[in-house]
Amino acid sequence: MKRYEQLADVVAQMIRSDVLAPGDKVPSIRQASAQHGVSPSTVFQAYYLLESRGLIRARERSGYYVSENVRKLLPEPAPSLPISSSTEVSVNDTIFSVLDAMQHPELVPLGAAFPSSELFPLDKLSQSLRRANRVGNSAGADTNLSPGNELLRRAISRRYMTAGVPVSPEDIIITNGALEALTLSLQTVAQPGDVVAIESPGFYAALQAIQMLKLKAVEIPMDSGAGMNLAALEEALERQTISACWCMTNFQNPLGSTMTTSKKKALVELLAKYEVPLIEDDVYAELYFGNNYPQPAKAFDDKGLVILCSSFSKSLAPGYRIGWAVPGRYFEKIRRAKLMTTLSACVPAQLALADYLHKGLYDRYLRKLRQLLEDQQLLMSTAVATHFPPGTRISRPKGGFFLWVELPAEVDTMALYRLALEQGVSIAPGPIFSASGDYSHCLRLNYGLPRAALGPAVETVGRLACALMK
Amino acid sequence: MKRYEQLADVVAQMIRSDVLAPGDKVPSIRQASAQHGVSPSTVFQAYYLLESRGLIRARERSGYYVSENVRKLLPEPAPSLPISSSTEVSVNDTIFSVLDAMQHPELVPLGAAFPSSELFPLDKLSQSLRRANRVGNSAGADTNLSPGNELLRRAISRRYMTAGVPVSPEDIIITNGALEALTLSLQTVAQPGDVVAIESPGFYAALQAIQMLKLKAVEIPMDSGAGMNLAALEEALERQTISACWCMTNFQNPLGSTMTTSKKKALVELLAKYEVPLIEDDVYAELYFGNNYPQPAKAFDDKGLVILCSSFSKSLAPGYRIGWAVPGRYFEKIRRAKLMTTLSACVPAQLALADYLHKGLYDRYLRKLRQLLEDQQLLMSTAVATHFPPGTRISRPKGGFFLWVELPAEVDTMALYRLALEQGVSIAPGPIFSASGDYSHCLRLNYGLPRAALGPAVETVGRLACALMK
Numbered sequence: 009m010k011r012y013e014q015l016a017d018v019v020a021q022m023i024r025s026d027v028l029a030p031g032d033k034v035p036s037i038r039q040a041s042a043q044h045g046v047s048p049s050t051v052f053q054a055y056y057l058l059e060s061r062g063l064i065r066a067r068e069r070s071g072y073y074v075s076e077n078v079r080k081l082l083p084e085p086a087p088s089l090p091i092s093s094s095t096e097v098s099v100n101d102t103i104f105s106v107l108d109a110m111q112h113p114e115l116v117p118l119g120a121a122f123p124s125s126e127l128f129p130l131d132k133l134s135q136s137l138r139r140a141n142r143v144g145n146s147a148g149a150d151t152n153l154s155p156g157n158e159l160l161r162r163a164i165s166r167r168y169m170t171a172g173v174p175v176s177p178e179d180i181i182i183t184n185g186a187l188e189a190l191t192l193s194l195q196t197v198a199q200p201g202d203v204v205a206i207e208s209p210g211f212y213a214a215l216q217a218i219q220m221l222k223l224k225a226v227e228i229p230m231d232s233g234a235g236m237n238l239a240a241l242e243e244a245l246e247r248q249t250i251s252a253c254w255c256m257t258n259f260q261n262p263l264g265s266t267m268t269t270s271k272k273k274a275l276v277e278l279l280a281k282y283e284v285p286l287i288e289d290d291v292y293a294e295l296y297f298g299n300n301y302p303q304p305a306k307a308f309d310d311k312g313l314v315i316l317c318s319s320f321s322k323s324l325a326p327g328y329r330i331g332w333a334v335p336g337r338y339f340e341k342i343r344r345a346k347l348m349t350t351l352s353a354c355v356p357a358q359l360a361l362a363d364y365l366h367k368g369l370y371d372r373y374l375r376k377l378r379q380l381l382e383d384q385q386l387l388m389s390t391a392v393a394t395h396f397p398p399g400t401r402i403s404r405p406k407g408g409f410f411l412w413v414e415l416p417a418e419v420d421t422m423a424l425y426r427l428a429l430e431q432g433v434s435i436a437p438g439p440i441f442s443a444s445g446d447y448s449h450c451l452r453l454n455y456g457l458p459r460a461a462l463g464p465a466v467e468t469v470g471r472l473a474c475a476l477m478k
Numbered sequence: 479m480k481r482y483e484q485l486a487d488v489v490a491q492m493i494r495s496d497v498l499a500p501g502d503k504v505p506s507i508r509q510a511s512a513q514h515g516v517s518p519s520t521v522f523q524a525y526y527l528l529e530s531r532g533l534i535r536a537r538e539r540s541g542y543y544v545s546e547n548v549r550k551l552l553p554e555p556a557p558s559l560p561i562s563s564s565t566e567v568s569v570n571d572t573i574f575s576v577l578d579a580m581q582h583p584e585l586v587p588l589g590a591a592f593p594s595s596e597l598f599p600l601d602k603l604s605q606s607l608r609r610a611n612r613v614g615n616s617a618g619a620d621t622n623l624s625p626g627n628e629l630l631r632r633a634i635s636r637r638y639m640t641a642g643v644p645v646s647p648e649d650i651i652i653t654n655g656a657l658e659a660l661t662l663s664l665q666t667v668a669q670p671g672d673v674v675a676i677e678s679p680g681f682y683a684a685l686q687a688i689q690m691l692k693l694k695a696v697e698i699p700m701d702s703g704a705g706m707n708l709a710a711l712e713e714a715l716e717r718q719t720i721s722a723c724w725c726m727t728n729f730q731n732p733l734g735s736t737m738t739t740s741k742k743k744a745l746v747e748l749l750a751k752y753e754v755p756l757i758e759d760d761v762y763a764e765l766y767f768g769n770n771y772p773q774p775a776k777a778f779d780d781k782g783l784v785i786l787c788s789s790f791s792k793s794l795a796p797g798y799r800i801g802w803a804v805p806g807r808y809f810e811k812i813r814r815a816k817l818m819t820t821l822s823a824c825v826p827a828q829l830a831l832a833d834y835l836h837k838g839l840y841d842r843y844l845r846k847l848r849q850l851l852e853d854q855q856l857l858m859s860t861a862v863a864t865h866f867p868p869g870t871r872i873s874r875p876k877g878g879f880f881l882w883v884e885l886p887a888e889v890d891t892m893a894l895y896r897l898a899l900e901q902g903v904s905i906a907p908g909p910i911f912s913a914s915g916d917y918s919h920c921l922r923l924n925y926g927l928p929r930a931a932l933g934p935a936v937e938t939v940g941r942l943a944c945a946l947m948k
Contacts (some may be wrong), residue, residue: 049514111623138608138709139824151580152797160889184654184799184820191819200670200692216818327825329654347577349661350654354824356607406526443696 009375012053015044016061017379019054023063023074023400030080034064034072034257061383062459075367078386078466082402085263085414087442090208090227090444094248097219097443102422103415104210109434116457116465119425119434122326123456127380129373134324136367137360156182156332156360163365164332173307175316181333181343182353185326186319187331191217192345193287193315194252196338198223202251205244207236207449209441211261211322213252218287218443225443232403232412235265238274245282252285258302259292262441264405264414270404273303276314285338286314292330294323294374296407297382312336320361322409323374323401328357328419360420369413380408381456388455391463395470397477409456414449418477421451428473479845482523482915485514487849493533493544494856500550504534521599530930531853536730547933550863552872555733555884557707560678560697560914564718567689567770567913572892573682579904586927586935589904591731592796593879593926597850599843603795606837607830609862622818626802627828633835634802636721637924643777645661645786651803651813652823655796656789658879659803661687662815663757663785664722666692666808672721675714677706679882679911681759682723682732688913695913702873702882705735708744722755728772729762732876732922733882742775744785748836748927755808756784761801761898764793766877767852773832782806791833793844794878798827849880851926858925867939867947879926884919889946891921892945897942 009017022028022374029151035043040051058064062073071108087374114202155161161177168175198204200222206214209258218225226244236255244250255275257267258473267275279286290304303478306316315338319331330353335342362381364370392402396415403412415421421437428435436454438447453469455462479487492498505513508520511939525542528534534542554735576589587594625631631647650733653659655891660683668674670692676684676696688695699707706725714720725745727737739746747786749756760774784788785808789801800823805812816822834840858881862872873882885891891907906924908917922938 087642103816104817112917136612137611141604141607153577184824187818194792195690214817220665220815220818327822329820329822329824342572345690347574348657348690350658350799350820353795354654354799354827356830357824357826361824430710 009200011046012050012057014045015050015054015059018044019058020061020063020383023078026072027366028074030074030078032074034074034168034262036071049157049272053059053177059136062387063232063383071409077394078115079391080390082389082400083395084403085232085401085412085450086291088229088446089441090224090229090442090446092244094203094224094226095224095443097215097223102425102437103216103389106434106436107147107441109429110266114432115429116433116461118453118469119436119467121436122322123327123454124458126322126458127377127456129396131371132369133360133364135357136364136369137256140155140359141356152355153344153352154360156180156353157355159362160358167348167365171301171303173303175306175334179334179339181335181339182358183331183333183346184350184353185321186289186317188333188346188350188365189215189317189331190214190254190287191220191334192342192349193317193335193338194218194223195221195284196345197287197315197361198251203248205253206252207260208444209262209447210254211256212440213254218382218453223251227442227444230260230263230265230273231261232263234271235260235263235267235416238278240270242278243329245278246450250282250284252287253279254287254289255291255305256289257305258290259405259410260410261408262291262410262436263402264408264410266302266406267305269303272303273308276305276308278310279314283313290316290318291322293318295378295381297378297410298406302407307365309336315342315390321378323377325357325361328361329354330361340346377449378407384459385411386456387459388462388466391466392453392470393435395467397474408417409454411455413451413453413454413471415451416477417449419449421449421474424451424469424476426475428469431472433467433468435469479550480521481516482527485510485516485520485524486527488734489528489591490531490533492511493548498544499550500544502544504544525637526924527691532857533853539711547691547860547864550821552859552863552870554873555702555920556680556873557659557701558699558810558916560912560916562696562710562714564673564694564696565913567685567695569662572719572895572907573686576904576906578909579888579899582901583766583908586834586903586931586938588935589906591906592792594928595796595925596924596928597847598795601837602839602843603830603834606834606839607826610829610833611826612752613816622825622828624651624813626650626823627769627832629832629836630828631881633832637835640685641771643900645776645804648649648821649804649809650920651805651809651816652828653801653803653816654820654823655791655799656759656787656801658820658929659787659789660684660724660759660802661690661938662802662812662819663787663808664688664724665691665816666811667785668721674717675711675723677725677730678914679908679917680724681733682728684908685913693721697914698910700730700733700735704741705730705733705737706745708741712748715748715754715834720752720754722757723749724757724759725775726759726762727775729765729875729880729906730906731762731878731881732880732906733878734873736772737775738875739773742773743778746775746778746831749890750752750781750783752815753783758784758786760777761792762878765848765851765879767848772877776804779806790897793847795827795831796839798831799824800827800831801913817900846851848877854929854932855881857929858923858932858936861936862940865937867940872896878938879924881923881925885919885921885943886947887919889919889943891919894921894939894943898939901938903938905939
């Protein structure tokens with residue numbers, strides 16, 4: 009990182025932690041130059057960068073000020089309270105309508121489940137794809153059947169090992185995105201009629217998979233900061249036979265919650281006590297803010313009961329459809345289930361990602377992406393605070409690209425969803441994140457979009473929400 | 479096609495149809511030149527090509543003769559007689575062992591389910607992959623969610639339309655190979671406990687899917703030339719409620735049988751009478767010998783009850799994992815099932831295949847591949863006739879790359895499978911093609927391999943089979 013980028017980060021951190029409040033004057037070029045022992049031109053470069061990131065603004069002949077529109081804080085959502093009995097799941101059409109809305113290029117996709125492809129390193133990836141497939145070695149499936157390409161499994165293993173998570177290449181099965189890893193896992197450990205513990209609110213794909221496999225769901229309450237309520241999970245485990253727990257330990261979708269290390273350990277121990285497998289969806293882990301990679305619960309799995317699922321789809325290349333499972337004791341069953349349903353993942357894409365990772369390009373790009381997402385969370389939170397009705401609450405994730413917004417109870421976000429579509433904006437309404445139809449006054453927003461689109465789109469949704477209050 | 483290639487084809491056809499028998503002298507260069515009105519050098523080029531294809535041999539100072547090792551004819555297998563009650567399916571480990579054996583590069587994969595990648599146009603495909611992904615447009619999933627990339631759907635539609643099969647781009651869902659199309663189809667039309675009619679012997683993936691989805695199978699008898707016995711199918715439909723019929727109408731795996739057009743019509747009508755969907759696996763259709771593309775049963779589907787599934791995996795690029803479904807009335811259900819399990823197929827691979835097809839490269843390459851496979855079927859049939867025990871029968875498919883070999887009843891092909899592996903050759907033993915454990919004296923051989931490897935490998939298996947007779 010260059011000197012001016014370091015300086016910009018110091019100032020950004022002061023803004024985020026409220027040391028510099030909105031409207032405050034930022035130290036002058038001369039002051040900052042003296043304070044930090046850098047040249048005036050370095051300070052100027054840093055301030056220019058902060059201005060382009062939307063954090064400060066220049067006023068003519070007066071210097072730089074913290075943007076008024078940064079860091080208006082709303083309270084966090086209250087812990088969720090889903091019904092505690094197990095229920096059959098019936099997914100409604102809204103989910104498919106939300107997924108379809110992602111495909112309309114004229115909509116601002118605040119409801120999308122992926123960051124905008126404009127944030128991805130398209131050119132470098134394309135170079136890797138072309139370099140890795142130069143010799144025409146990728147058309148044959150012969151040596152790349154499940155568990156998948158060895159170079160790629162080694163590259164993934166190396167990332168885990170470096171982060172202190174003991175995952176060897178032989179532990180990994182490459183899949184068509186994390187979604188396939190998750191559904192194959194669920195299919196492997198649960199039989200029709202079985203009960204699965206899921207988060208509430210939680211990822212709608214879990215609901216879809218449960219419905220498709222004819223399982224039942226028991227929804228566990230969530231804290232918007234700390235994740236799943238383990239006391240409630242234990243009660244559920246006591247009350248009935250549960251075949252699996254499907255859980256996002258880091259930057260949960262839609263809340264953004266992250267379990268602490270000790271809580272992850274407690275989760276693994278609790279489930280091990282009841283011999284219940286944990287299906288850990290960890291697709292957002294690489295998008296942490298700050299300096300510390302959040303380990304998965306898998307890191308504390310002595311008994312092989314944790315099936316870790318992840319992918320490159322949220323942080324690098326959704327279109328490549330490459331994910332993986334680290335299935336512990338279920339390895340052979342899941343490898344076979346993969347062979348029986350889709351045989352293997354796309355070979356050219358596996359080779360491209362192996363090349364991209366081995367060249368060390370991923371980390372360099374991720375550093376920039378994390379910074380950008382952290383900035384944009386701040387900007388979007390502030391825009392919500394500015395434009396949404398009084399009484400709105402909002403989550404404060406430490407990674408990922410989702411905000412969970414809790415509106416006053418009288419706002420029906422399904423109605424808001426339809427109104428926003430008419431205005432060219434999609435949102436993800438709360439009810440799609442639960443089988444029991446809760447969260448009718450909540451919604452999920454995606455801040456992983458081109459910056460220019462965020463502010464006006466949030467303003468539009470806020471205006472419509474205010475109108476629904478009347 | 480060049481003049482000498484046309485001439486070579488005329489002579490090859492005479493050999494295949496026994497007008498020229500093994501050992502016969504082929505017309506001299508001078509005779510042929512006069513007969514066909516071409517220059518002697520054109521005849522020489524044609525004979526040189528036929529020699530390289532293994533069909534004729536030069537004898538010093540004496541001219542060209544039909545190879546002794548060409549076209550020794552064995553009788554075709556008898557029609558199959560599976561038990562007629564519906565059964566639960568339990569797939570044994572042999573299938574996975576056969577799939578694993580494909581991945582060992584030191585084995586000659588006579589048991590493989592794909593042609594060798596050496597037969598694929600690796601360089602041209604790689605060029606298409608690189609050309610189509612030059613601009614880095616393929617990392618985002620946004621506009622390529624199920625039903626899949628529009629350019630590719632248009633290219634597939636054009637092939638069908640040209641062949642007189644009315645399939646529009648809007649009718650197609652792109653999948654991760656035909657296997658995903660087939661399993662999603664089965665999952666969509668059948669519920670746990672339901673009965674599915676399948677071919678016997680039939681594709682083991684159907685058995686795997688039936689087991690995974692907790693269905694039951696009723697195995698319908700097959701004729702090695704004409705395919706499924708429709709009278710037996712009708713009896714089964716009369717006897718019980720059947721939720722789906724899974725069938726390969728062209729170059730069936732493993733028999734190689736093909737239904738006539740009128741039989742395909744009759745199949746569609748019969749199933750329509752009982753309102754039973756047909757899951758039509760048509761992955762080998764492009765590998766027809768001769769001049770006539772064999773239409774799928776889907777061509778005669780008025781009621782939208784036929785789900786046509788196919789792919790590029792058997793004829794172009796297995797490693798790309800791109801297939802499709804044409805689901806008729808089940809379109810929306812299957813599109814949603816795809817979204818719920820794997821979201822979309824790999825975008826760079828879709829773009830590459832769209833480019834390859836739009837450039838007109840597929841037809842040019844297929845013409846060569848079909849010729850090569852037709853030659854190699856002849857060579858392998860002859861090698862089997864030469865080296866296998868007396869009493870052996872063999873199928874005579876008019877396309878594809880499989881031969882079905884029926885050995886004398888005392889030969890246990892599971893034992894043969896294990897012995898052959900020790901000698902560095904894999905075969906696909908008969909029992910993996912049935913839930914009822916029949917076909918213990920049968921096996922499937924793949925002639926879509928580099929020519930040099932075929933003869934010695936067949937000789938090895940034949941020698942081992944003879945030893946098992948004693």
